[in-house]
Amino acid sequence: MPYVLRRLVATIPVMVVVAVFVFLLAHMSQGDPAAVLAGDNATVEDVEKIRASMGLDKPLIEQFLVWGGNVLQGDLGISTSTNLPVLTLIHQRMGPTLSIALFTILLAVLLAVPLGTVAAWRAGSLTDRLIMLGSVLAFSVPVFLIGYGLAYVFSVKMNLLPVQGYKPMSGGIVEYFRHLLLPCISLGLVYMALLTRMTRATVLEALGEDYIRTARAKGLGSGLVIWHALKNAANPIVTTIGVGIAMLIGGVVVTETVFAIPGLGRLTVDAVLRHDYPVIQGVLLIASAVYVLINLLVDLSYRLFDPRMDR
Amino acid sequence: MTMKNACVKTLIAGMTAAGLLLTSGVAWAATTVRLAPTADLKTLDPLFNTAYITRNHGYMVFDTLFAQDSEGKVHPQMVDTWTKSDDGKQWSFTLRDKLQFNDGTPVTAADCVASIERWSKKDTLGRLLMKAGATFKVVDDKTFEISLEQDFGLVLAALSKPSGMPLFIMPKRLAETDPSVPVTEMVGSGPFLFKKDEWVPGNKVVYVKNPNYTPRAEPADGLAGGKVVKVDRVEWIYIPDANTSAAALQNGEIDMIESVTPDFLPVLEGNSEVNLITGVASQGMIVPNSLLPPFNNSKARQAIYHVIDQAAFLSAVGYGEKYRTEYCPSMYTCSSPLATDAGAAPYKTPDFEKAKQALKESGYQGEKVVILYPTDNVNSPANLVLAQAMQKAGFNVDLQAMDWASVAARRLKKDPVDKGGWNIFLTHGGYFDANTPATNPWLSAPCGNGLPGWPCDEELDKLRAQWLAENDEAKSKALAVKIQERAYESVPYVMWGEFKPVIATRGLTHTDLMKIGIPVMWNVDKK
DSSP, rough: HHHHHHHHHHHHHHHHHHHHHHHHHHHHHHOOOOHHHHHHTHHHHHHHHHHHHHHTSOOHHHHHHHHHHHHHHHOOOOOOOTOOHHHHHHHHHHHHHHHHHHHHHHHHHHHHHHHHHHHHTTTTHHHHHHHHHHHHHHHHSOOOHHHHHHIIIIIIIOOSSSSSSSOOOOGOOOHHHHHHHEEEEEEEEHHHHHHHHHHHHHHHHHTTHHHHHHHHHHTOOHHHHHHHHHTTTTTHHHHHHHHHHHHHHHHHHHHHHHTTTOOOOHHHHHHHHHHHHHHHHHHHHHHHHHHHHHHHHHHHHHHHHHHGOOO | OOOHHHHHHHHHHHHHHHHHHHHHHHHHHHHHEEEEOOSSSOOOOTTOOOHHHHHHHHHHHOBBBBBEEETTHHHHHHHEEEOTTTSSSSEEEOTTTTOOOOSOOOOHHHHHHHHHHHHHHSSSSHHHHHHTTTTEEEEEEEEEEOOOSSTTTTTTHTTTSSSSSSOOOHHHHHEEEEETOOSSSSOOOEEEEEEEEOOOOOEEEEEEEEOOOOOOSOOOOBBBBBBOOOOSEEEEEOOHHHHHHHHHHHSOOEEEEEOOOOOHHHHHHHHHTTEEEEEOOEEEEEEEESSSSSTHHHHHHHHHHHHHHHHHHHHHOOOOOEEEEEEOOOOOOSSTOOOOOOTOOOGGGHHHHHHHHHHHHHHHOOOOOEEEEEEEETTTTHHHHHHHHHHHHOOOOEEEEEOHHHHHHTTTTTGGGGTTTOOEEEEEGGGGGGTTTTTEEEEEEETTTTTTTTTHHHHHHHHHOOOOOOOHHHHHHHHHHHHHHHHHOOSSSSSEEEEEEEEESSSEOGGGGGGGGOOOOOOOEEE
């Protein structure tokens, strides 16, 4: 069986375990979606009627089998709080989340890989120290603080960019980017710091290898030496990028909350607060599938950078 | 501004202008009001639960038979004329002309009767109406009748109930839905149309002007009078972070915040472009579990009253002196027509010695008292003040932190504390959910009720029954005074203070109607 197919088949038991775990985790929590839905002044009888109408009075195993059967048919169920299909809710939130994830990673990679490489090349110099200081700062300051700071300066004080919200690309490309800029910068700084440090460490390690010394001894130019080192240091960097994308797609709750962006992270937190089981289960299942898929892609990409993996 | 800033600003302004050209001209030509609501709209059916956000949505899409003005007087809204028999037991109502649902069908008496029947299965006043033996009859397309077996002085008050669960009229086919199942098809006859295709839960709710709505001729006052819509589109933008919503208002991205988080009031007060509107008062409520010791004894419940310093609670939540009533003794709120200080004298100032004495008389043995403490609630600091004050009075307090969803589930349990039960939770009610013995949930709950806390006082039940049957205004008010006196003795709940939620607007005119505490968008215009 080809490698890719084997890896894909191996994801099936993983997803089954995830499904069981997600279902149990959601249902083991203390809250009651019917009580939340019924409102403040609801009586016990009101709540019991709503619970019955949601099917929550049925045995847990029966609820799991119904849900599992529907999932196999591509139906993630209906949100208990909004009465909308879970797939519709996820579809509504996918645009903002994908946009933030892709542009944040793009921003981070475009800046972090060159910065990390320069820091490694000039290890111990003032440049290296300044880059490392910047990355430590960016990594240490909480994202919400960076977000509030950026919003205060660029929105409230300078009135240049919007404080909140998301505009889809269909509403104009400029508005789309204007709404993404601040969240992506505030979030990207953390990832940039992480990637810069990772790139510096791996490139520095590669620069100490025998083949680099040989290349230098043969008179290879600095640029080519760095390129060789970077290519050999690529795997850990790609892994970090992959994990970063997966984490961002899973939802970045704080950034989404600070900038009022309707992404998957807020959908999940909101569902948890309301004990909206179908939404919790649906989002976590899809996020897990995305995580598995990205890990697979990362594994496959190793072969591009390291031909030895094919052996 | 530095040269660099100027360049950046020019560049982004240019990009914005280009972006505007790329976007649809139609969308920008329409007058749109953007409002940041207090909560996210989840349930569309206004006859399903008592969430304020669902009620507010109801006022956008649906209309009511009667409505109350800013002074609480009842006026016809969908109704044109009505008659009442001398004994007050036979009522006849005729609808006004040109009423139609947004699916094009006319509003009929049958729709009204079906809506009343569904509402009366869920709402407190509706249940009381049914308890008085109400039956309904459709006379013709525009006329229906209500017949009562017993005296009931609140027929118009019930039909015009402004909050909790107002009586919104929906088509008969939808009103026949089981009350425990939410209606999801939004067909109303109100001033706005709900755009379900643009609804993004957790983010945005969109309404557009209903072109077929015919407002009444009278000027708008409170919820009554002509609902003249002056804007084309209303967007509710849910912004979960209070700091972001305040910044968005200052930046002109939204036109209104429904209820400003107290911490941000000083920031907005300093902005000359922002208009702050103080609404009618809301009441903080402490609900003891009357089924379990120690609060199954009224003396222990009185002990809580003896430790309440309303100013301390309100300060902790963040309401400065401008936005609170320094001390309010009235269970009907201090600005309501029924406001009274009857029975409150022993509790005006906190007295820990009296609290200890009452606690001793209750037979309290030092058992654990569980306070359900929701950390994700705007009033959560009030729980800490209560816990500290109760500890000082000798209660063995167990403050259990959790999210509101867990509080909502846990408070339904009647089990003992060691089996997941509880003793106290805090909440609050808007003006319309506190201002009478019938609308205040913990004052109106009779023995055998299903309301968490399960208060029961047969003497209070008798007084309330007399009040409900009373048609004379002066006698009714005297009975309300007696009800409060009795409530201060039996203590079905405890007030922790009265605060005035603040609405913030920017660039809007004719916003006075919102002082009733409900963000009605008719008559509002944009500069």
